[in-house]
Amino acid sequence: MIIGIPLLKGYLDDGRSIYYLEEDIRRKFQKDFVIKTFIPVVDTNIDINKYIREDLDTVNGIYIPIDNDYNKIILEEAKLLNVPIYGEDNFIEKCRNREIKNNKRDKTIGVISKYIVTNDTSKVYLSDRLRKTLFLAGANINFIIPVQDIDYPTTRGNEFSEFTNEEKLLIDNIFKDIDGFLLPGGFKLTPYDRYLFEEAVNKDIPTLGICLGMQTMSCYKDDISLVDIDSYINHKQDNDNELTHSVVINDNSILYRILNIGKFMVNSFHKKMITPNIYFDSIAFSDDNIIEAIEMPNKRFILGLQWHPEISYEFDINSKKVIDYYISLL
Secondary structure, X not given: OEEEEEOEEEEOOOOOEEEEEEHHHHHHHOOOOEEEEEOOOOOOOOOHHHHHHHHHOOOOEEOOOOOOHHHHHHHXXXXXXXXXXXXXXXXXXXXXXXXXXOOOOOOEEEEEOEEEEEOOEEEEEEEHHHHHHHHHOOOEEEEEOOOOOOOOOOOOHHHOOOOOHHXXXXXXXXXXXXXXXXXXXXXXXXXXXXXXXXXXXXOOOOEEEEOHHHHHHOOOOOOOXXXXXXXXXXXXXXXXXXXXXXXXXXXXXXXXXXXXOOEEEEOOEOOEEEOOOOOOEEEEEEOOOOEEEEEOOOOOOEEEEOOOOOOOOOOOHHHHHHHHHHHHOO
């Protein structure tokens, strides 16, 4: 059975907005359900009520964590469609009896969740900036949350258990519902991120890695090998509304063909740099010779960027070109 749970808006310590699901809620409902997160489409040109109705058609029931304006719309539409609401009598039985549709949307990008602890609460989250950019660019989002009964933000890398066959099947089903895969920036790299990326490579799904996402790619079939940056160039800017240093691109790369330019400015928000990986071509560098972009040859599209094109999408033409090209492949 599938339960729909809307993401809630919150903020990171740096003030950036996110949409999140608390880990306690995820782990509670995953015992009996597959969770489909409802991603708010505010600040876009999408018809909110229509989008919510399409989401509701795909779930056996819903759980509403808190009462807010967006969730009120979900509740109103759920009542009109007779969707079981958690807290009602005989909720589980009603969910079992409800027929659902597989309303897969076009150009659906599977975005893997990132992990954080704020206000002493573990959360998996989606960057609000990435959410808005992908919707503006014409894509849809499947928010990929962990499938294991483990608190992801607080569990150390060597403490994660191996995936069971049932968990691997859940992961395989995720890839049946997406056209592209995206590894976003964040603060923590887990075995789940690495496993999903390996699956994306095996299935040759168009994949974009951003910041930590590129760093995750660089560990493909290898140990994690990230190095602290010690440079005269600022790789950790404070302002989202500027570009801080230049990169030079190899002219035989896919990225060069997308941008048709050999040198341009990017933003920068990272403290570590990658080391070369034999499965990737390093195709862009900053002036201090730090690798800024990688591509996997002989695949449809597997590109890692150390900068954040989703942050500068609305004011930088090169960022827009990368995102738009990626979505055009789906």
